[in-house]
Every structure is written in structure tokens, then in C-alpha cells.
Amino acid sequence: MSSPPETLSRHSAFHFPIPLRIFAMRRAIYPGSFDPVTNGHLDVIERARKLFDEVVVAVAHNDEKQPLFSLEQRLDLLRETAGRIENVRIAKFSGLLVEFARAQNAGAVIRGLRAVSDFEFEFQMALMNRNLNAAVETIFLMPKEEYTYLSSRIVKEIARLGGNVSSFVPGCVAKALTGKFRQ
Numbered sequence: 164m165s166s167p168p169e170t171l172s173r174h175s176a177f178h179f180p181i182p183l184r185i186f187a188m189r190r191a192i193y194p195g196s197f198d199p200v201t202n203g204h205l206d207v208i209e210r211a212r213k214l215f216d217e218v219v220v221a222v223a224h225n226d227e228k229q230p231l232f233s234l235e236q237r238l239d240l241l242r243e244t245a246g247r248i249e250n251v252r253i254a255k256f257s258g259l260l261v262e263f264a265r266a267q268n269a270g271a272v273i274r275g276l277r278a279v280s281d282f283e284f285e286f287q288m289a290l291m292n293r294n295l296n297a298a299v300e301t302i303f304l305m306p307k308e309e310y311t312y313l314s315s316r317i318v319k320e321i322a323r324l325g326g327n328v329s330s331f332v333p334g335c336v337a338k339a340l341t342g343k344f345r346q
């Protein structure tokens with residue numbers, strides 16, 4: 164048998180050839196520490212999933228950072244809060260982000276931008292990643308205003324001091340934080 168043609172005639176009865184490339188999935192990676200996931204992260208995931216066929220939320224296994232939650236705990240909290248959202252997948256990764264993106268066949272990396280303070284680091288990382296793999300585009304998404312001051316770091320600090328974090332994180336995360344800081 165000869166090899167398939169460049170276009171597939173799915174509706175051959177109508178002689179209506181559909182180019183194969185329109186079936187290619189548009190996949191994006193949303194990488195981060197997610198230590199732990201906050202309502203800000205969830206806001207970015209919601210925005211990203213409307214732009215792509217699939218969003219892979221990729222939890223970084225990074226030996227240099229000392230996370231409060233283990234990799235498995237961070238993954239579990241994400242599975243509980245975002246794991247059932249249609250076209251969102253939770254994964255872990257280590258090593259170079261662009262290599263992970265390549266392995267996942269993803270053409271984009273999503274990052275959240277909250278304030279000018281995020282910009283310098285994000286800019287540097289996006290350009291470096293472009294240098295390593297020009298086929299992967301970084302896309303910045305802004306959360307709702309009320310989440311622009313929200314970070315995992317600040318949420319952990321409030322929880323450590325006994326404050327109420329229930330309006331910043333999903334219920335299971337608030338519970339996990341209380342558990343961590345209970346005497």
C-alpha cells in the first residue's frame with residue numbers, strides 16, 4: 164500500500180479534504196513550584212485552558228528550593244483542585260523546561276504576571292528559554308486584580324502566623340497549611 168497523502172479525506176463522500184495539520188493539538192505547559200497552589204494559580208489555569216486544547220500544569224522538582232510541601236503533596240493538592248478540570252493535566256518535571264515542553268509536544272509556556280516586580284525575572288527566563296528552543300513561545304497571563312498581590316510565599320507566611328488564608332486558597336489547601344503549622 165502506498166503511504167497516506169498529505170491530506171486526509173475524512174468526508175470522502177463530499178470530496179472535502181481536511182489538512183492533517185488541523186488535528187494537531189495546541190498544548191501549553193504551565194510550570195511552577197505550586198508550593199502550594201493558590202487561587203491566583205487557578206485563575207491563570209482557567210484563562211490558559213480557554214486558549215489551548217490542553218494545559219499541562221507542571222510541578223517543578225527543584226532540589227535548590229526547599230519547599231514546604233513535598234512534590235507528591237503539591238501534586239495531590241493540584242489534582243484535588245484542578246485535576247478534574249476539562250483539558251487540564253497535572254504532571255511533574257525536572258530538568259530544563261524547554262526539554263519537557265519538547266517531550267510533551269507543547270508549543271507554549273504559560274507564566275503569570277502579577278506586578279512589575281515579576282517582570283525582570285520572567286523576562287530573563289522567557290528570553291533564555293527562547294534561546295534554548297525558539298519553537299517554544301512564552302505567554303504571560305494576568306490574573307484578576309484581587310489576585311495580583313497573592314503568592315504562595317505570602318500565603319505560607321500568613322498561615323505560619325496563624326492567619327486565615329481561606330479567601331486566598333482552595334479549602335483543601337487551607338486545611339493542609341493548617342496541618343503543617345499546627346504545633
Ligand code: ADP
Nearest residue numbers: 194195196197203204274275276306310313314
Ligand atoms: P515559580 O517558583 O516557578 O515562580 P510559582 O508557583 O510561585 O512557581 O508560580 C508559578 C507561576 O504562576 C509563575 O509564573 C507566577 O508568576 C504565577 N503566579 C503565582 N501566583 C500568581 C498569582 N497570584 N496570579 C498570577 N500568577 C501567579
